[in-house]
Amino acid sequence: MLKIWGRTNSVNVKKALWAMEELGLKYQRIDAGMQFGVTKTPEYLKMNPNSLVPTIDDDGFVLWESHAIVRYLAAKRGAGSLWPTDPEARADADRWMDWTHSFAREFQRPVFWPLVRTPPEQRDLKAIAQACSKCAELLAIPNEVLKTRAYLGGTALTMGDLPLGCHVQLWMRLPIERPKQAGIEAWFKRLCERPAYRKIVDIPLS
């Protein structure tokens, strides 16, 4: 049985869970990380020496790094859907997974953490506003693509949408000023129409 360790409000755990749901996989999720602990136990560290979530165990094959997990599941179970079979189409989608690291670096710690996981009196609002501007500047890149494509990899959802789709849910749901970005907004709306996205990704911020 496919197992995944990770709390449901982790953006990186969401990427793996969303892939599993889109692929219709049966899995067992074990709470781990933050208030649940687990990640510092010798058993967990043996699986994932980073002491981070997510980690999966697929019938004895242990894997960590959320994007690697998404790629693995897509390659194994999603050929022709999450995993485009044409090498150029796959690279086109794949590039957005790597690009998402650039956005996450400017967004998770500088914007999400201060607004959601930091007491209001400790927030540096000027720094948050500056970080938001930088994030909007970065999102202008996929925004252009999404003006002419339904999904980042083309006409259908692929693995290329999963990492950024998880960060953009937080971006869209945070009480911040966002410039109008029609491509991103239409894509987010499209993602919200997917049952798997609503179940796993578009949950209240915490």
Ligand SMILES: N[C@@H](CCC(=O)N[C@@H](CS)C(=O)NCC(=O)O)C(=O)O
């Ligand atoms: N590059 C790793 C990063 C994993 C990561 O930073 N996970 C965070 C949650 S999003 C974590 O484990 N934080 C500590 C905790 O939850 O206890 C991945 O993509 O899987």
